[in-house]
Amino acid sequence: MIEQVQQKVRELLEAGTIQGFLGLREQNGHIGPYLFQDPEDLEGMSLGDRERPGDTRYPLSKLLLTLARNYPQASLGILVRGCDERAVNALVAWNQLDQDKVVPVGLACPQELAEECECERPYPEDPVAGKKTEPVAFASVARLQELEPSERMRYWLREFDKCVKCYGCRDICPVCFCRECSLEDQHLIRTHNLPPENPVFHLTRAVHMAGRCIDCGLCEQACPAEIPLRILYKKVGQIMEEEFSYHSGETTQKSPLQIADNQ
């Protein structure tokens, strides 16, 4: 599978279509994000499958944003699974990336990973490697939905109580691009305080993620307190679907919540 990706990236680099390709590379026994500029480096490329498929994913679109902000004229390639492509699309929709400057090289996730993620779209539009597999419904959301509202509230309050306010969920998030963060705004939450206000801190972020969260699950993986954040944001995504028929990042269409842009 990796050969197809390597071949595609080699062609793009050699043709000069892209100035660099943001992907993953194994070095010193660790897999990390890497900007491929020399085709010779492609030997060490990784797809982020260490022990299990997709267990070493990074927020590549967030790193792409850093490069694009500094080099707005450069065309850059990026390794995308379904979630990474949604992140790129969401960043285009929110006017953060120029779509003409991004060249995605797609990778479809195996069924095993799609099920682990409960992913409704475990593939990019046009994968060069892997086969498009079946979408998986949000069973974790449905399970919590069965609880009585008061019991469900207790569940979340208990989970949020574990928060150490590291801001890891925000820092790892591929679609958190704001220069001024709601979670540091004293009008919205009590800043400079520990523990964070429960549930205000987490619900402020949840509301802010409406129309943005593309369900990659990196926040949950980065959480030292193991709060099931992905379930929370999956529910946010579900509400956006029910109320507005909007799926963040499925296309580059603007979110119904982008009021300034829609007027």
Added chain:
Amino acid sequence: MEYKNILTTCTYCGCGCNFYLENLDGSLTGTIPCKTSPVNEGKLCIKGWNAHEFVQSDQRLTSPLIRREGKLVPVSWEEALDYTASELSSIRSEHGPDSLAFLASAKATNEENFLFQKFVRAGVGTNNIDHCARL
């Protein structure tokens, strides 16, 4: 465009979390927790997440300081170490080893802290050693 992610170990405490420091054209632009590190498994605390900021802070001390006539003056490491060693020796010979106390650091490794307590107990000759968290 020179973009590199450099794998390193957090210096904030002795845990030894691994992260990548994002480096674009010679400036640090971010911190990314290393997912394959057995220590932190892709997680960090709030200090670690912001490690790239202090490295380039203009408030960062880049040389040792000695207070002279009430003012802190930058000096070389050699001068600072010579000064510290001579002051410690003179206090010890005048007032005895228990007139000195030493604070170890959470930023140092286990091995460095072991060496430090050995130096204090066996070298200086006092049990006055504690941890910087009780400073």
